[in-house]
Amino acid sequence: MESADNFRRAGLALPVVVSTVMLVWYGNGLNPWWPLLWFAPLPVLLFASHNPARASALVAFLSWLLGSLNMWHYFVGVLRLPLAIWFLTFGFAAVWFVAAVLLFRARLRGNAPWSALVAFPATWVSLEYLLNLVSVHGTAGNLSYSQLHFLPLLELASVTGPWGISFLLLLFPATLAVGLHLRRTAPKQAFGIVSAGLGLIGLALIFGAVRLAAKTPGPQVRVGLIASDQPANVDIADAGSESNRLFRDYAAAAERLAAQGAQVIVLPEKLGAIVDPNTSDADAVFQSLANRAKAQIVVGVVHVAGPLKYNQARIYAPGIPPLSYDKHHMLPPFESHLKPGITLTQMQEPSGTWGVAICKDMDFTPLSRQYGKAGTGLMLVPAWDFVADRVWHGHMAVMRGVESGFSVVRAAKQGYLTVSDNRGRILAETRSDSAPFAMLLTDVPAGHETTLYLLWGDWFAWLVLAALAFTLLQFVSR
Secondary structure, eight states: OHHHHHHHHHHHHHHHHHHHHHHHHHHSSSSOOTHHHHHTTHHHHHHHTTSOHHHHHHHHHHHHHHHGGGGHIIIIIISOOOHHHHHHHHHHHHHHHHHHHHHHHHHHHTTOHHHHHHHHHHHHHHHHHHHHHHOTTTTTTOGGGGGTTOHHHHTTHHHHTHHHHHHHHHHHHHHHHHHHHHTTTOHHHHHHHHHHHHHHHHHHHHHHHHHHHSOOOSOEEEEEEEEOOOHHHHOOOOSSHHHHHHHHHHHHHHHHHHHTTOSEEEOOSOOOEEETTBOHHHHHHHHHHHHHHTOEEEEEEEEEETTEEEEEEEEEOTTSOOEEEEOSSOOTTTTTTSOOOOOOOEEEETTEEEEEOOGGGGGOHHHHHHHHHTTEEEEEEEEEOOSTTTTTTTTHHHHHHHHHTOEEEEEEETSEEEEEOTTSOEEEEEETTSSTTEEEEEEEEOOOOOOHHHHHOSHHHHHHHHHHHHHHHHHHHO
16 A cells, blocks of 8 residues: 555656756746746645645746756856866755745645645745855845846835745745645635735736836936957957057947947956056047047956955046946955945036946945945946856846836947846846957946835845744744
8 A cells, every 4th residue: 555655656756857957947047937936846835735744845946946957058068167066056956945945835734724825935035034144145046036037026126126026936836835735625725715816916917016016216328338258359368569458449339339329338247357556548449539539438357456356347437537446246256356335436527426346246235235325326337247147147237226216338348238227127238258248338227216125125035034034933823
């Protein structure tokens, strides 16, 4: 009899694992199709609600780990990280997924369906938030990034940050699983739980739709972006003739955009190197252009100052000495030799306050909130991606704009030239390999908008942690 049960269980487990793997594979990762991730955990939750804990744990672990193989090529082939890094990263995520599923199962089978409803998303979101506090990669890997193209849901980031989006994303399959589990034994309770879960998601989407319909604040600024993916222009590490040649080539392209009315022009991260005290050559190229064109130019360089090296953005404005911003968050191990910056850089313009950050800085919510609290309405971001992650990593900055109330102008080598507003709408975009020197010219609103997330910070994440703690206390006490 036991062997028959095991055989039947294995027959159910296989389609559960296969379906979840496919939904995670295509619904998350580098190029997600956002609707799929809403349903990805559902087969596992339904299996767990009717099967033993050990079988449920195995199904959950295999489903999430195998689904995460969609990131194998990126970690191993593109970033060239050791295999152990992939296994450590996604093995830990799979174990945490198991914990979320087992807590859901325990509360549901323990006749606490409301607790089960909250336990599943709360367990996962708690991990996302705690990792964000300690990880050198900030919010990278957060499930909320799979929903960047679902604009009504994306607006929730202005209230809860990314945590609310992940929570509702996982609340949906938990709601369906609880409702299906109770539909015969307690239909009224099932209806109440489903109504509450779907109703909360519906309210969030209504809020998003209303916010999208509201006019974005502030005057329009004409922005230009330039990037080149030609092999000779991508990885310039020296401070000699190649850097100077590339500075001149970018300046010539910038001059064409300035002639079309660009008020600010953003170039990519690490165009070349400049060495103290001989920074005048590079500065002269861009400063003279800024003076002639009456436009500001943001240029990414490696600045060598004695024994220290900085990943720096230099800002050239008409008639004033160059400003600079040093990148805060480095990408290990590629940038471990660079000195992190600690200050903000802002410019007060007739259209409002502009700020500067560099690439990976936009993976972190605290730095963006600092800019938002300072009234920034337009963020200028030199960047450098890895081709394969042009969507996944290139668009993370879009959510920072929604959270902290500013538009984002991001110019990346081996990525996208992207302009987005503070609602997360991509106003214009082109690939950096679309021309020898890809260029983009568009208008973007530059007004700052104060959001609830700016005012209250990670309140929702703390609420989720409290809900998880309460659920665990209930479980232990029983």
